Amino acid sequence: MEEGFGLLKCAFTNAHLKDEQIAFLTKQWYTTLLARIRINAFRVEVVGGSFEDLLSMAVASVEAEAAVGNAVYMLPSFYNHDCDPNTHIIWLEDAVAKLKALRDIEPGEELRICYIDASLDWDARQSLLSQGFGFRCDCPRCLSGD
Ligand SMILES: C[S@@+](CC[C@H](N)C(=O)[O-])C[C@H]1O[C@@H](n2cnc3c(N)ncnc32)[C@H](O)[C@@H]1O
Structure with missing residues (x-):
C-alpha cells in the first residue's frame, strides 16, 4: 500500500x-x-477460441493460467452476486467482457453473476463473501439455507 x-x-x-x-x-x-x-474489479481471464460449455472453458482457463489482469467495467461491475447465478462473464479473444446466460431468463429478471466458487457450502460462501467483498449474501439459495 x-x-x-x-x-x-x-x-x-x-x-x-x-x-x-x-x-x-x-x-x-x-x-x-x-x-x-x-x-x-474482475479478474480478466482470456482463454481464446470458443468453448461449447462453461466446464471446458474453465478447464482451459486454469490450464492456460489465463489471468491477464484486473479491470473495472462500467456495466458489469453493477452485477450483483448470486450463489445460483443466471449468467456468467467470459472473455474469449480479448478483454471485452461477454455475458453468457446459464439458463432461460425471464423479461425483467435481474442478471446476476457468481463472485466466488458456487460449489462451496453455505458457511464457506458466507465467509468468503463477507471477508472478500464485505457483505452477507441474501440470494435465494443462501436464504433457503443451502
Ligand atoms: C459489485 S457491487 C454490485 C453492484 C451494487 N449492488 C451497486 O448497486 O452498485 C457489489 C456490492 O453489491 C452488494 N451485493 C451484491 N450481491 C449481493 C448479494 N447477493 N447479497 C447482498 N448484497 C449483495 C454488496 O453490497 C456488494 O458489496
Whole structure:
C-alpha cells in the first residue's frame, strides 16, 4: 500500500500540479480507492477460441493460467452476486467482457453473476463473501439455507 501510494504521489508531483489540486491525495483516499477497485474489479481471464460449455472453458482457463489482469467495467461491475447465478462473464479473444446466460431468463429478471466458487457450502460462501467483498449474501439459495 505504502509503495503504491508513494508512486502515485510522485506521479502527481512530477506533473507540476498545485498543492490544492492534489489535496484529495491522502492515504485515506487511496485506501478507499483500493477497496472500491477490489470489490468491483474482475479478474480478466482470456482463454481464446470458443468453448461449447462453461466446464471446458474453465478447464482451459486454469490450464492456460489465463489471468491477464484486473479491470473495472462500467456495466458489469453493477452485477450483483448470486450463489445460483443466471449468467456468467467470459472473455474469449480479448478483454471485452461477454455475458453468457446459464439458463432461460425471464423479461425483467435481474442478471446476476457468481463472485466466488458456487460449489462451496453455505458457511464457506458466507465467509468468503463477507471477508472478500464485505457483505452477507441474501440470494435465494443462501436464504433457503443451502
Ligand atoms: C459489485 S457491487 C454490485 C453492484 C451494487 N449492488 C451497486 O448497486 O452498485 C457489489 C456490492 O453489491 C452488494 N451485493 C451484491 N450481491 C449481493 C448479494 N447477493 N447479497 C447482498 N448484497 C449483495 C454488496 O453490497 C456488494 O458489496
